[in-house]
Amino acid sequence: MTGADALPPLRSRLRALRTAAFGADPAGERMERIRRSPHFADGVFQNPVSAGPRASATTLEFAKLYFRKEERRRRSPVGPVPLHATTLADLAQPPATGLRLTWMGHSSVLAEIDGRRVLFDPVWGQRCSPFAFAGPKRLHPVPVPLASLGPVDAVVISHDHYDHLDMPTIRALAGTGTVFVVPLGVGAHLERWGVPADRMRELDWNETAKIAGLGLTATPARHFCGRGLRNQQHTLWASWAVAGPEHRIYHSGDTGYFEGFRDIGAEHGPFDATMIQIGAYSEYWPDIHMTPEQGIRTHLDLQGGQPLGVMLPIHWGTFNLAFHPWAEPAERTMFAAHEAGVATAAPRPGEPFQPADRPAVTPWWRSVAGPVEGGWPVWPPVESAQLDLAAD
Numbered sequence: 460m461t462g463a464d465a466l467p468p469l470r471s472r473l474r475a476l477r478t479a480a481f482g483a484d485p486a487g488e489r490m491e492r493i494r495r496s497p498h499f500a501d502g503v504f505q506n507p508v509s510a511g512p513r514a515s516a517t518t519l520e521f522a523k524l525y526f527r528k529e530e531r532r533r534r535s536p537v538g539p540v541p542l543h544a545t546t547l548a549d550l551a552q553p554p555a556t557g558l559r560l561t562w563m564g565h566s567s568v569l570a571e572i573d574g575r576r577v578l579f580d581p582v583w584g585q586r587c588s589p590f591a592f593a594g595p596k597r598l599h600p601v602p603v604p605l606a607s608l609g610p611v612d613a614v615v616i617s618h619d620h621y622d623h624l625d626m627p628t629i630r631a632l633a634g635t636g637t638v639f640v641v642p643l644g645v646g647a648h649l650e651r652w653g654v655p656a657d658r659m660r661e662l663d664w665n666e667t668a669k670i671a672g673l674g675l676t677a678t679p680a681r682h683f684c685g686r687g688l689r690n691q692q693h694t695l696w697a698s699w700a701v702a703g704p705e706h707r708i709y710h711s712g713d714t715g716y717f718e719g720f721r722d723i724g725a726e727h728g729p730f731d732a733t734m735i736q737i738g739a740y741s742e743y744w745p746d747i748h749m750t751p752e753q754g755i756r757t758h759l760d761l762q763g764g765q766p767l768g769v770m771l772p773i774h775w776g777t778f779n780l781a782f783h784p785w786a787e788p789a790e791r792t793m794f795a796a797h798e799a800g801v802a803t804a805a806p807r808p809g810e811p812f813q814p815a816d817r818p819a820v821t822p823w824w825r826s827v828a829g830p831v832e833g834g835w836p837v838w839p840p841v842e843s844a845q846l847d848l849a850a851d
């Protein structure tokens with residue numbers, strides 16, 4: 460037997476060793492549909508724009524960055540993250556304005572829109588990992604038990620990475636009557652975990668599913684996919700535009716910045732609220748995660764260049780997934796938004812807010828973040844005119 464002859468059986472054996480949390484590979488008609496996608500070429504899904512230059516580092520340099528004691532300390536809160544205490548009581552009353560968002564941590568958001576409920580990227584597990592004993596662990600508890608959250612009309616998944624697609628959470632939701640709306644290929648994971656095929660809608664970019672009077676459209680994003688060591692890029696990643704009779708919202712999923720946000724906004728916006736990824740960025744992977752400043756730029760692009768609606772920063776605070784300090788994404792977003800004139804929300808995990816109310820930003824994270832050299836900058840910023848008056 461040659462080495463080449465031994466490869467297929469070895470791959471089969473490795474696949475058989477994968478636990479259920481790894482999910483399943485697309486096959487059959489699902490794989491045929493993937494091959495017909497205009498965004499699938501050369502055996503993989505393609506990003507809307509190619510990758511640009513990035514910083515490089517050896518494995519040893521990465522290890523030093525990740526395991527250096529002082530750096531690790533800065534990447535986690537120094538005390539318990541303050542959760543909103545009355546989430547369930549607040550959610551018991553319908554939003555007076557018809558639109559309310561509740562950030563549950565990381566990219567998990569409950570959106571109540573025009574009498575319907577949409578749950579984005581729900582992750583209630585303790586680790587974003589295929590293993591219960593290893594992998595990034597929660598830095599704060601979930602604000603409310605999943606079983607207490609009540610029925611939702613649709614569960615929307617942006618892509619299949621562990622911090623966005625959590626097997627225990629999906630299995631719990633599979634026992635409800637909700638519909639799962641996912642990018643092309645992700646349904647293979649859900650089927651393995653017990654979600655019936657008739658309760659799934661798998662979409663390619665620019666396709667729309669109609670659920671309970673809402674239009675949910677998969678829109679392009681600049682990222683990648685995969686749940687195993689051998690990443691075949693056979694599941695799509697997406698951002699999402701949701702349109703109700705009265706309101707429109709947008710969830711970025713994970714993405715690097717690209718000019719296609721302007722096209723998304725022109726087609727599906729303007730939005731009453733956007734949920735934009737602003738954490739887990741690095742100079743080592745600039746094409747797949749945005750910085751806070753790019754997140755603000757994305758919000759403006761989606762709104763036709765105007766500071767309309769409210770931006771909710773997501774993908775920060777819950778898991779340690781990059782080298783930056785724990786509170787840095789929120790701080791940078793807060794000041795970048797102020798400079799651009801963009802209204803942002805800054806809720807504690809589990810704190811509902813109605814975008815129409817334009818909630819005030821309070822930097823609550825400072826009380827549990829590590830010390831900052833030179834102290835925290837003044838918030839809100841003191842304008843030069845105020846300084847002149849104070850001097851007089």
